[in-house]
Amino acid sequence: MPKMGESVAEATILKWLKKEGDKIEMDEPVLEIATDKVDSEVPSPAAGVLSKRMFEEGQVVKVGQVIAMIAAEGESASSASPKAQPPATRPEAEGIPSSGSMPAPAPSTNGKAQVQHAPAVAVHASETLSKTSSTGKFYSPLVRTIAKQEGVSMTELESITGSGANSRVTKNDLLKHIETKKSPGYIAAPAAPSAPAMQPAQAPAYSAPAVSSSGNTEIIEMDRMRKLIADHMVMSKHTAPHVTSFVEADVTNLVMWREKMKGVFEKRDGEKLTFTPLFIEALIKAIKDFPMINISVDGTKIILKKDINIGMAAALPSGNLIVPVIRNADRLNLLGLVKSVNDLAARARTNKLSPDEIQGGTYTLTNVGTFGNVMGTPIINQPQVAIMATGAIRKKPAVIETPQGDAIGIRHFMFLSHSYDHRVVDGALGGSFVRRVADYLEQWDVNRVG
Numbered sequence: 407m408p409k410m411g412e413s414v415a416e417a418t419i420l421k422w423l424k425k426e427g428d429k430i431e432m433d434e435p436v437l438e439i440a441t442d443k444v445d446s447e448v449p450s451p452a453a454g455v456l457s458k459r460m461f462e463e464g465q466v467v468k469v470g471q472v473i474a475m476i477a478a479e480g481e482s483a484s485s486a487s488p489k490a491q492p493p494a495t496r497p498e499a500e501g502i503p504s505s506g507s508m509p510a511p512a513p514s515t516n517g518k519a520q521v522q523h524a525p526a527v528a529v530h531a532s533e534t535l536s537k538t539s540s541t542g543k544f545y546s547p548l549v550r551t552i553a554k555q556e557g558v559s560m561t562e563l564e565s566i567t568g569s570g571a572n573s574r575v576t577k578n579d580l581l582k583h584i585e586t587k588k589s590p591g592y593i594a595a596p597a598a599p600s601a602p603a604m605q606p607a608q609a610p611a612y613s614a615p616a617v618s619s620s621g622n623t624e625i626i627e628m629d630r631m632r633k634l635i636a637d638h639m640v641m642s643k644h645t646a647p648h649v650t651s652f653v654e655a656d657v658t659n660l661v662m663w664r665e666k667m668k669g670v671f672e673k674r675d676g677e678k679l680t681f682t683p684l685f686i687e688a689l690i691k692a693i694k695d696f697p698m699i700n701i702s703v704d705g706t707k708i709i710l711k712k713d714i715n716i717g718m719a720a721a722l723p724s725g726n727l728i729v730p731v732i733r734n735a736d737r738l739n740l741l742g743l744v745k746s747v748n749d750l751a752a753r754a755r756t757n758k759l760s761p762d763e764i765q766g767g768t769y770t771l772t773n774v775g776t777f778g779n780v781m782g783t784p785i786i787n788q789p790q791v792a793i794m795a796t797g798a799i800r801k802k803p804a805v806i807e808t809p810q811g812d813a814i815g816i817r818h819f820m821f822l823s824h825s826y827d828h829r830v831v832d833g834a835l836g837g838s839f840v841r842r843v844a845d846y847l848e849q850w851d852v853n854r855v856g
Contacts, residue, residue: 416618417440419437420463422459423437429453430476432450434577435450452476545574549577563580566583631728632726635727638787642787643785646786646791646829649836651833653821655847656848657848659850660847663854664679667856671741677744678748679744681773682751686735686747688847690736691846696835699791701791702789703829703830715732715768716731716767717731717790718732719773719787721777722754722757728759729764730754732747739856741856767787769790770787771795772793772795774797778798781795782797782823785825791829791831792824792831794843795825797821800819824836824840
């Protein structure tokens with residue numbers, strides 16, 4: 407297995423391009439591998455016959471391990487190929503050295519195989535790594551060598567439609583192109599577009615990166631909730647092109663009002679007054695101003711939600727995340743929002759929420775300021791199309807405009823981070839929405855009583 411870089415310790419075999427017994431030319435691709443950095447073809451460093459494949463497709467192989475044996479020229483594939491090992495077996499498990507020579511059977515006069523030591527050709531030379539073009543396409547050393555010899559430029563190479571995995575250009579593709587060039591009436595074609603205009607691009611195939619567990623490590627199995635969260639987050643990023651807009655809001659009036667009223671709410675109503683219901687009230691007002699933020703996408707259809715159901719992300723003691731939903735939040739006054747927020751947060755921490763209470767949200771708020779973060783780039787809670795993160799409130803010096811002129815004063819500021827689905831929410835709507843939420847927070851009435 408070739409060394410793919412300082413940080414890569416192993417690679418996954420994607421596809422064998424040659425079967426045991428196949429003849430192989432020098433620099434001809436033998437297999438395709440993948441790391442968390444690149445996908446590459448591994449070409450043969452010698453001509454001969456592929457006598458043995460040490461690993462199967464889908465297996466993870468450490469850098470430096472022998473992945474294939476090539477019989478010396480003159481040997482037949484049948485005599486040079488020992489019995490294939492089980493897929494999960496490493497070469498060392500059968501006593502096969504990782505370098506040097508390997509016993510290979512050879513035909514004898516009495517019809518029984520004799521063992522002779524033939525040099526082992528390990529397909530792991532670092533100089534055989536594939537290279538990339540400026541557009542990110544991969545070309546094997548063999549393809550690049552042929553292109554150089556035949557005077558095929560990189561621009562021309564990129565115009566060739568490949569038949570290999572992920573449309574990779576193979577040796578045969580290049581040779582066919584060169585023959586076509588020599589035919590009368592050939593006209594060079596421009597580079598093919600990656601996808602037809604106005605057509606959604608297919609999600610690229612990918613495999614999870616291989617992770618080394620060697621060294622001082624501990625393996626921890628994800629619990630069920632963490633698995634669900636992981637799947638949901640990956641699905642959201644694959645579904646929606648995320649864009650995030652940021653606004654810094656002066657929330658001095660809001661902070662002063664809460665400081666004055668939190669004792670009143672606790673004494674009068676028996677409820678703690680946090681910032682979350684105040685943020686939600688501003689969100690509700692902004693959603694009424696921009697109803698197209700309160701939608702979902704179904705194929706090419708936009709589903710406009712008439713109800714405003716606000717999800718509030720809550721961190722659990724286990725470290726997991728849950729999003730209980732305040733249904734019909736626009737029908738509640740501030741006290742109703744305070745009660746709903748406190749009730750849902752308390753029952754979330756004690757695992758007493760019902761399934762219905764974490765479904766049906768149309769917009770989500772997450773308060774990253776709780777952890778001292780000033781801003782974030784939240785991931786959309788599908789099938790919604792937007793989510794807002796509120797950052798930590800911090801005191802900062804600011805210019806204050808007064809009738810007597812500008813002055814420097816201490817104000818309370820916070821960042822609002824608005825992530826939205828760029829399929830249906832453009833920058834004008836996404837940016838205007840977060841700006842409107844900031845306006846409502848900045849214009850908070852310090853004299854209101856509840």
